[in-house]
Amino acid sequence: MIKDQGSQDQSIKASKQLQSTESSSLLTSLVVYTVAAGAPFDIVTTILNMKRTVSTRSDLDDSEEASRSSTSASKRWSGAAIYKTKFQESWIKKWPFVQPGEADIVRHSSSEQHKSNAKSLRANTKLNFQPVNQELTEQITRAEVKVTNLLVQHNVPLAVTDHLSPLFREIFTDSKIAKGYASARTKTTCILNGSLAPHFKATLVDTMRCSPFSVAIDGSNDNGLEKMNPLTVRFFDEGSGLVVTNLLDMCLTTGVDAGKAESIFTKMNEVFTNNGVSWDHCIGAGVDNTSVNLGVRNSIRTRVLQKNPNTYFMGCPCxxxxxxxxxxxxxxxxxxxxxxxxxxxxxxxxxxxxxxxxxxxxxxxxxxxxxxxxxxxxxxxxxxxxxxxxx
Structure with missing residues (x-):
């Protein structure tokens, strides 16, 4: 197909060149005959101007044909025909005289692509967002947090929460809070780790910064790659009027030195430093009676006493x-x-x-x-x- 189109273009170009050559030869013969016949000078000048016009028109036709061929080829193999170029704002800056008119809008709206896009848009379902009841949302959130806290206090498995939402909706049929309650194990876990735990830890740290406290630490069995050393804090709670014990950190240690006094104390001191707690408020420490904890030369006891010599160490009475x-x-x-x-x-x-x-x-x-x-x-x-x- 491309070869046939090129042959046609060459034939048209050759025909035009032949016509231009014949016209030029005819005018040349006419000039010679007119001069030989002794015609006036004005007639000869007119014939020469006609010859120049024919030559100029022939050159213009050639250049226009070449430009048209180049444009046709570029349209066939590049530009919007291939990439479906959309209107760009940079064109307005480059060619400020370009102004879209009514005809452009009508032409675009009648195109098949626009009709197809409009048909797809009509098929979409509209989402009607209802206004949020802020007070009800807060009540539902409060209920979810309360239930999560209850499960933790009584050491109930979080898998139970998968059955609480449908149970509440079935029991409390007239409650809007029960209808909106939706906290299964995943959400309950997020509430516990992302909301409750940081809140209670921050409260504990604030108390440790301004009140005396004692600590207790014990290590887990050496069965895994990590050794757990739960660090608990015991203090007097002014709100409840009781002496309470709370978990501060697990103090995980790893490596071949996970069970040594240096590694355990380094983790303890890191927890204190990161939370801005001073060892000066630590009045006592409870540990079991191993040499790692109560050794005379190299133990947790010797390192804690370097931080606060007034800390009282008591071995496990049990x-x-x-x-x-x-x-x-x-x-x-x-x-x-x-x-x-x-x-x-x-x-x-x-x-x-x-x-x-x-x-x-x-x-x-x-x-x-x-x-x-x-x-x-x-x-x-x-x-x-x-x-x-x-x-």
Whole structure:
């Protein structure tokens, strides 16, 4: 198709050149004949001007044809024909004489593309936004926060919140707050971590900045890559009139030195520094009796005392009593050949899996006019459970 168009253009151009050549030759012959016949000078001048006009017109035709061919090619292979160029504001600055008129609007509105876009627009659904009831929204938010706080206080799994929204709507059918309540586990988690936790932590930090307090820290088992060292704060709450204990930070430590005193204290001091809390207000510290915590040379105790020499360190009294009782029980078993711990463990497993034996024990208790109680398993790692198990 492109080759046929080029051949036609060349044929037209050759025809025009031939016509121009024939006209020029004819005028030249006419000039020679007129001069030979002795015609007046005015006639000869007129014929020469006609020849110049023909030559000039031929040149103009050639240039116009070349320009037209170039424009036609550019329209076919570039510009709006390919990229569908839209109107640009920069054109007004470049060509300030360009002014859109009514004809442009009519031409655009009658185009197929405009009709297609208008048809698509009519198919869209309109969104009617209702005015927001600010008071009702605040009441719904307050209810969601209250429920989240209740779940945390009683250690209820957050998965329960997936069932609360439909339950409230079903129970409180006449309540607008219940109809708007929509806080499942994801939103409840966001309320807890993004709203409640920062609020209570900020309140705790403000109290620590201006009131005396004591801290307690203990490490988790070394089962993972991270070691948790929950740092709790104990202080007197003027609002409730009680001594309360709140969690300040988990103090996570990692690496091969995660359980060493230097790593744990560095994390503790980092928490204090980031929250703007001074060690001067720390009057006591509670830790267990390991050398990491209470060692004489390199421990958490020595590092805290460098910050505040007046801090009182108290080891875990449960550990102290447990170790004392354990030694006494071991000595008693050695002398009497009777181990109380073994007896309690054997009794528990003897009655644990047998309903018949438990019923027999219950009948014996009734015969002795005593109340039947379920057997409690003694935990070997804590000797203090021995007293409860015996009772």
């Amino acid at each position: 550990h102290i009593v447990h170790n004392t009782a354990l030694k006494a029980s071991s000595k008693f078993a050695e002398l009497t050949k009777f181990d109380v711990e073994d007896l309690l463990v054997d009794n528990y497993f003897y009655f644990d899996k047998s309903t018949e034996r438990k019923n027999g024990l219950a009948e014996f208790c009734t015969f002795c006019d005593s109340q039947y109680k379920g057997l409690i398993k003694h935990v070997n790692t804590r000797w203090l459970s021995l007293s409860t198990a015996v009772e």
